[in-house]
Structure formats: structure tokens, C-alpha cells
Amino acid sequence: MILLALSGSARSNGVLNAGYFCFQAMLQAYDAIYQKRKPILAVQAIAAGVVQSLFVFVPFLAFQAYGYLNICLIGNSYEPRPWCKAKIPLLYGFIQSHYWGVGFLRYFQAKQLPNFLLASPILSLAVCSIVHYVSILYRKFPLSSMHKEIIYAAEMKSMGTNEGSDDMWISNSKLSSKSTGGDHMVRQRKQERRNGAQSSQDIKSMGRTLPDGMQGESSIMVLPFILHLAFMTFTAFFVMHVQVATRFLSVSPPIYWFASYVLASPSSYKKWGYLIWVYFVTYILLGSLLFSNFYPFT
Template identity: 60%
Template sequence: MATPLVTIVRLAAASRVLVLTLSLLACLLFRPYDTSASLHPPCLSSPSFPPSTSSSNSTTATISSLAVWDGVHFARAAECGYEYEQSFAFLPLLPASITLLSRSLFAPLVPMLGYRAVLVISGHVLNNVAFVAAAAYFYRLSVLILKDSGAAYRASVLFCFNPASVFYSSLYSESLYALFSLGGLFYLFFGSRTVAMIMLALSGSARSNGALNAGYICFEALLQAYDAAIQKKRHMWAVQALVTGFLRSTFIFLPFFAFQAYGYLNICLHGYTDELRPWCKAKLPLLYSFIQSHYWGVGFLRYFQVKQLPNFLLASPVLSLAVYSIVHYIKLLHQLFQSTSIHEQIIANIEGRLVEAYESSEFATVLKSEISTGLNSKKQGNTEVKKRKSVTTRAASASLDGNVSTRGIVGDNKDGCPLLVLPFILHLTFMTFTAFFVMHVQVSTRFLSASPPIYWAASHILAPARGGSCKRWGYFIVVYFIAYILLGSLLFPNFYPFT
């Protein structure tokens, strides 16, 4: 019988096949609203990897037309580099990745299809594979944080069929962001901090909001500093924890700011015009924020217009679910802090008592491969757990050997939540505020689509034991997810406005 993790991987792969099939059918059955995606002007400068002449122009044009909306810009950056000021809004991880794939694994296809078509193929393959891996990390992270394998499984299924699914199977950066963001968070709370730091930094080179993941590093550093200063009375350890956390957080910001520096060098110092662009003269010359404001009209309350009401309605389901998630977990955290003090929660987290023992083997299935080397191979009487590299691994190993109380620090209430949910809620709160008040609000569907608390809260509503109003809301959630997958697969590939 397949383990839950294997089942999630299969569901994630099946969901990609479903979305791609629906998108291809939509392209065949309906005429695109905007056919400009097929236009392919030559690069301003000769690319380092010149495209080969294709013997099948119709096939090449069909494949190239699969890059729509932002996908056009990502494909252009991969083929020609960053030619225009506004192209710097599209961060380099996806273009660099598909360039690497098209020049290596898919290079034999270039003589037959042409370079641009191969870039589009590379992007679609990469993003769909990345999504499957992201779904696996989502399940592992959910088990680690929620300590409820059933809730983690339901939330992961919802993630596999999330409302922004079409973007995860297109030439967009959502899949890579989700992979490195969710993977980085899993390794962070599992205790593999170096791997986590690298993955979270990569998430910041996929999407600008990836830099916000530095907040999770800060949260963990504060917990360690509190434990060192208050519990262990080791003030130097506390300072060391804070300094290390600061350095790791800075590392996560580096890719984003390095790309801004690259834009500054190309436009402000080595630009082709004599007059400096306005943002070049700023004290902090941030190209990304200027592009968002100047070219797309992004800014605080700038989208609050009567004509944008349809877009607010389009974003209302995901925003409502996000607000519900925030309120739900704030209530649970309040109950948690009423039953046990914040001090006890922090110390319990640091000492590894936060992970409850599982009666089922699902927790072991998720973490066995990473902690098996730390378990004693022989049991004599009460099994002794070897010294762990990390707090979380130590707790998980103790859990598997039955050395942790089944009550745990959360208590017997299965609707309770651990302290580790707090940084996820703070992150989601900031993202929701930004999506509603600052951004183009319709983008909220994909902007918030990689935020775990949304699916955790939806999983809570869909729990089998719940009835009454929860059952009705669960029905609406399922309908919402299905409807947006169908709408997205129909509208997006044909260049109709979606989100």
C-alpha cells in the first residue's frame, strides 16, 4: 500500500496532467483573445546561443505560443537577456534554469524546433516537475508543523488542486518559488539550516516576495536566543544566535539585491541614453519597485477604483480564505497561550518536546530517511536516542521511540496548534495586506497560492468529523477550487484575463 507521501506525489503529477490537458483542449477549441504572443522579434543583440532554423514552422509557432502573459517575458529574458528596463521585473531564476535545460537536456531538439520553442518546452517541463516536488515538501512540512497526518494529507491534496494551478503548469515562476520556499521551510524546522538557507535564498531569486522568508530565520533565531538567555543563562550563546540569524537572513536577501545591482549597472552606469532614469537618482535605487509603480501602477490604494470591482470579486475567494486562516489560527494560538505560558512554549520548542508521538507510522514515513542514521539499531529495554544535530530531529526520533508524551505541549485538543504556526500566520497576514491594498488585487490568487495556512485552515473545515456550517463551507471550498482550475485552464492559455 502506498504511503501518504507517495500518494501526494502521484496526485500532484495527476493534477499537472489534468491542467495541461485542459489547457491544450482550450487552445484547440477556442481562438485566443490576443495573438501577440506569436510575435517573435529578433533580439536587440546577438544571443550567445543562436537559434537554429526550424524545419517545422507551424509546430514551432504552436509551441512558442504556449508562452502567454508573463511567460512571454520569461522566455524573452532566457533567449535574449534583459534588454529593457521593464524586463527586470522578472527575476532570473526561471530564465536561467530554462536556458540551462535548453542548452543541455533539450539541446538535441533545437535543430528541429528552434531555440525559442525549446525554451518554452524546457520551462513547462521544469515547472511541472518542480510543482510535484513542491507538493511533496508541502506534505512533509505540514506533518512537521501540524503534527496531524490527516490534516496534512487533506491540505496537501488541496494544494495539488489549488485555484492557481494553471500558473504552476505554465511558463511562470510560481512552481520554482513554491519548491524552494516550501522545501526551505521544511529543512529549517527540521534542523538542516544550511540547506534551508540556500533554498530560501533561491526562492528570493524566483519571486521578490521570497525575500520575506528571511522572517522565518529571524523567528527561529529569536527562539534560540530566548532559550539561551532565559533558560540556560548563556548570554553569549544568545548573542551568537542573533548574529547567526542576522547573517542567514541577510544571505536570503542577497539574490534579490544582487539582481537589483545588476540592473543598476546595466541601466544607470552602462545605459544607452545620456539622461539617467529617475530611479537611478534615488538614495536607494531599487529598480523593481520603480518598475512596479511606473509600468504597472502598483502602489498603496492605487487599485481602489470602481472599474476594478470585478477584479476584487475575482480575488475575493482566496482573500476570504486567507482572512479566515489568520483569524482561525490567531484564536487557536490565543487558546494555547492561555493554557501554557509563552515561556513554556518556547522552551518546549527548543528542547524538542513540541512534536507529539504518533500512533500511526505516517510521521515516521515522512522523516525516516532523514533521521534513521540517528536512531539506535538495537533496542534494549527503553531505547535511548542518540544526540541529534537539531532540535526537531531529536524530537522526531524521540517520538518514534515512544519517549515523548502523547499529550505534548499543545494538549489533548486536536484542534490546537503549535507555536511554530505563528511565523506562518505573520507572513500570511503581511502578504494578504499587500495583495489587497498595494498590488493588482486579482493577482492574489497566485500570490497567496503557496502559503500553507490557507490549505491548513481549509483542511480543518473539510475534516470528516465536522458538520453543519463547516460542511457547507467545505462544499464551497471544493467548488471554488474546481471552478478556478477550469476557468484558469480555459482563459489563461487563450490570453483572456484571469488573475
Template identity: 50%
Template sequence: MAGKTTAVPTSVSGLQHDTRCLLWWALASRLLLLTLIILWRSLLSSYDTSSALNPPCLSTISAGSSNPCPNPPSVLLPRVGSAIENSIVWDSVHFLRIAECGYEYEHSYAFLPLLPICIRLFSNAVFAPLVPLIGYRAVLGLSGYLISNTAFIFAALYMHRLSIIVLKDPEVALRASILFSLNPASIFYSSIYSESLYALLSFGGLYHFLNGAGYNATFWLALSGFARSNGVLNAGYFCLNAMQRAYKAFSWDKNAFLALKILVSGALSCLCILAPFICFQVYGYFNICAGRSVDEMRPWCKARLPLLYNYIQSHYWGVGFLRYFQVKQFPNFLLASPILSLALQAIIYYMKLWPNVFITLGIQAPLSRKELAGTALALGSKDIPRKSCFSESSSSTLQDDDALRLRRKAIKGETLVMKPLESEALFNLPSIPVVIVPFVVHLSFMVATAFFVMHVQVATRFLSSSPVLYWFASHIMGSPGVGKKWGYFIWSYCVAYILLGSLLFSNFYPFT
């Protein structure tokens, strides 16, 4: 018709608006954290000032030569350089030491190399002209801050994209992503820690995975295992997906060869994700154990399966099953109780909503009429989801007569046994139960590890990379009746931990 303009699709314009909104929140939250770090450092004295000490690298001492990247005798802006150096506390000291000197000590191998490598590259290339102004160590710190905060912003954007794919609800997805931008462990995402890099690689890898880009997903998730040790758990997504697809190929398509091919492909993808972490353990073994006599070897070198990372965690930090269950650690359990409670509530909620799906891990998920109705009511989705790796269709898609027969069974209250990995859910219901299974299983394993094995106060930042927490929190905040009350509680919790964390952490006081 003449004079009629074509409107931009609401979904496209809405996505652009939500992306701009989230970008504002992510930037504002990082500026807030950096401002708080500067403020608390200016107002209060540090509990421990040893982080400012920076002895020469062992390699230069043994070689009798000067540091290849020394601080100039007199930098032009010494106060700026000193302020940056003094802000480097806790594990940030180790990351920067590795970036400058490499892995000098056995306990240094607890910190995986991706972040130090990135810091060294930025310092020696992009920020090299700043060395005469503020000194080399300050440049290392500046590079670390830039990498962590930039990675966080992109992680928030990928969190949003991932949430849209899984939840099929733009409003809930945006709210969940904003919650991530203000998560209670925010101080670690703005400091020189590997949390931001890991979140970016993990969210990005899962986004590509659910979009069917298997090779990209494998690469991203493999790098996540090069940033943090728990990145190896991301191999579970490929493992479960391979099991689901192989079951479908064997049971429904009657194709044993295809099922075997799927399992082999899934195993290779898992091996690729595990490879960086394994290679790093091998690197540590050759550096510490190789070429030494039996008497000179460290105890872990003599083990049948010499795992350096496990030994370091146990020997230097006392990490082990139930080893943290002591009366004196009760305050730390209280500090971690909010995040653990939220995680348990999320796990219980999704498992109760779709019990049969979780019992079978989505491989063969029988849904009763009650569960089907509960899915529609809980999610409120009107659209059929698009294809994803966890709901991949094939030639065995239900025909009209099969769908009609199953509808009649549902009306009679009989149990429906849905074909696994079906892309078009019956009655226009979303395929979120199967999609969300690996996320909830992943979170369950992390909760158990944080509570029974690790130092429990670390749970706040350890669990902060799980998108399930933010999806659940966003869902209950949008629920009628209880949403407003829970919203106040969740936002208060996030703000309180941001203020408390930035105050304690930046001044070298213990915090998660």
C-alpha cells in the same frame, strides 16, 4: 514466536499509500490543466494574438549577425511548433523572451531569472534535438511547460511532507495536499510561470528547516528568492526562529554569549536568503545605470537606495499603496474575494485559538487551561510531536517535579507560562501553536500586501503558495457538522476557478 510475521508499521505503509494517492492527484490535475489549455485554444479565438510575434533579439540586431539559435528555414512539424508558440501568453512571453535574448528592456527585470535560466538550459541541452522539428521558440515553450508541471508535482509531494510535520495528522495533511493540487490558481502552475518553481523551493526549504537541516533549508529558500520576489519573505522563518532560540538561551539558560551567537547565525542565514534577490538588483543597476551620465540615467538610478524592482512595479504596472482602490476595479476585488476571505478566516481562526502565542510570536507563549484544552480539542492529536526547529529541546527540559507543579496550577485554572521552544508539550499536546506562528504571520503580511498594494486580482495566485490556506480548509472540511457543507463550497470554488482560469487565461483574456 514461530510462524509469526513482522507487520509493516502502519505509519510507514500509510505514508506510502498517501504519497501514491497524492502523486496520482498531482499528475491527474496537471494532465487536466494541459488538456483544458489545448481544448480552449482549439475552440475559441484569442483576444490578443500579439504574443505570437517574435522579433529578433536586440543584441543580434545591434551586432548585425543572425540569431545564434534561429528557427530553421523549414521545420518538419510546423503546426506543432506553431501550436506551442501560440499557447505562450501573458507573462510567459516575458519569461521565454528572457530565456532566448536575456534582459533587453527595463521592465523585463520584474521577472526573476531562475525560470528563464532553467528554460534555456533545458532547451539547449535536453531538447536541443527537437529544434529542427518544431523550431527554437517552440522548444523554449516546451521546456517551460515541462519545468513548471514537473516542479508542481514535486511541490505537492513536499507540501504533503511539510503538512505531516506541522499538523501531525496524516488525514488532514493528505487532504490539504490534494487541495493544493487542485488550487484555484492551477492554471499558472501549469503555464510558463514561476509559481511552480517557487512553491517547490519554498515548501522544500521549509520542510528541511523544520527537520533541522539548516544549510539545505537556506539554499532552497535562497533559490525561492531567485524565482519570485516574495521569496525574500522566507527569511522571516529564520529570523523568528533565531529570536525564539536566543530568548531561550538568554532567559532560561542564562547564556548571553550563546544568545548572541544564535542571533548572528540567524542574521547570516537571512542574509543568504536575501542575497540572490539583492544580487539581481545590483546586476540590473550595472546594466542600466553604470557608465551613464546623470542626464541619461533613469530616475530610479539617482535614488539614495536604487531599487529597480520597486520602480518597475510602480512605473509600469501602477503598483502602490491604495493605488488600486478605484471604482472601475471593483470586479477585480470580487474576483479576489474568495481567496482573501479564506485567508482572513484562516488567520483569525489560528489567532483566536492561541491568542497569547501570537501576541508573543511564540517567543514566550503563556497558555491558559482553556487554551490548552482548546488545542487538544481542535487538533485531536494523541502523539507527542517529534523535535523540530521551532520546538528545540535542551538541557532545560522540564523535570518531573516541575511538570507536576504546572499540572496542579492548570487544574486550579491558573495561567501556565510554558518554556519557549519546548519540544515536549505538556499533557501530550502538540507544539503546533509555536510551529504555525511564522506561517500565519507570513500569510498575514501577504494578505495585507495583496489587498492594499498589489493589483488585487493577483491575490488568487499570490496567496496560493501559502500552506496555511490548505491546512485551514482541510481542517474545516473534516470538522463534524459543518465539514460537508464547507467541503462542497471549497471543492466547487477550486473547480470553478480551474475551468474559468484555463478558459480565460489560455485565450489571453484577463484572469488574476
């Protein structure tokens, strides 16, 4: 969580990482209400998700507050900057719009066509990956199986968290048992872990009863990644300087999932897989050469 929060201090789009905590909270709340029948657990999950999301926003908001304090409140200029009078004063947004020409459809000019061509490979990969995974989720998840998948994902998430805490507890117990004679407590905890392992097997067996499409790449757990990529792709194409789309979207896992899917697919996709491979290698080699010599290549 700390690393995701720090990403917001470096780039404004880092605040989008709060969506992963929101998705996790919704899964846990759904499981608490419909499976465990404990609304209080749902409230706790939502509250934890809100706190975690706010934590991700803190570095970004702190930077905006710092700029507003130094420029708008205690600045030496007699005439305050236009963004200081805005209902929501955002320093970074004003700089992008006023000095860089960033805005919805503002980059759609004939002279920018080469930049759109430069960004077309990564944008095409992003769009294809979004369409691919959305179509899989749409086909594999009728309403009847969506409930099972949400419960399964929430239970597996909870089981992973509990097992991690058990490992830490036993490690600490082993250290303390040397001086306090806590061998009995360690043995008791191991027995509890064996019981927990049985519960884990039950959950895994439940997973085996799910349709094949509800596991792996078609799991509901890929949904936040697809939504994240869709928002970033829309922003890169319609709002930003489109030529930076390559480095902007290169951090998104679905692009590489889809590329590996194409490369590993039967011969019908072999040509497209070859083109993807050539693009990746060419971008690395040509980009390193041009960028290190101060040529515009992103």
C-alpha cells in the same frame, strides 16, 4: 536555505522567507537565555539567523545592483532614470509603480471592481485563516504557558537537528569501519544515540504535560506562517493588482490548513466546506481553460 534564497531571485517577495530564519533564531536565543542560562548560545543563534537572512537577501540585492550598474552607471542614456536618484534605488519597485500602477490604494477604482470580485474568494480564505489561527493562539497562550511552549518548540527543533546529524555520523562511520576497524566507535555512538533517545522521550513527555492547545494547529510554530500570510494578504489587497492575489497567496500553507479544517469540521461548516471544494475545483478547471487560451484569468 539555498532554495529559499533562490526564491528571492525569481520574485521580490521571496525575501520574506528570511523571517522564518529570524523566528528560529529568536526561539533558540530565548531557550538559551531562559532555559540553558547560556547567553553565548543566544548570541550564536542570533548571529546564525542574521547570516541566514542575509543569504536569502543576496539574490534580490544582486539583481538590484546589476540593474543599477548597467542602467544608472554605464548606461547610454544622457538623462538618468528617476529611480537612479532615489536614496534606495530599486529597479523592480520603479517598474511596478511607473509602468504598472502598483502602489498603496492606487488600484481602488470603480473600474477594477470585477478584479476585486475575482480575488474575493482567496482573500476571504486568507482573512478567515488568519483570524482562525490568531484567535486560537490568543486563547491558548496566556503568558504563563507561552514560556513553556517556546522552550518546548526550541528543544524539539534542537532534537530534530541533532538526530539528523547523528544519522549522518553513523552512516559515515559504517562506511569507514570497513577499512579502519571502527566497529567500537560505531557501538559507542549507538549507545550515545540510545541515551539521546531517552532525552527525546523526556522532551516528548514534557510535551504531553502541556495543554492540548499547545500542540498541532495551535502550536507557536504556526506563528511565522500566519505573519507571512497576513503581510502578503495586506499587500495583495491594498498595494498590488488585486486579481493576482490568487496565485500570490496560493503558496501559503495556512490557507490549506484552514480549508481542511472546515472540510473536516462538523455539519455546521458543511456548507462552507462544500463552497471551498467547489471553488478549488472550478478554479483549476476554468483557470486551465482560460489561461491556456490567453484569456485574463489568474
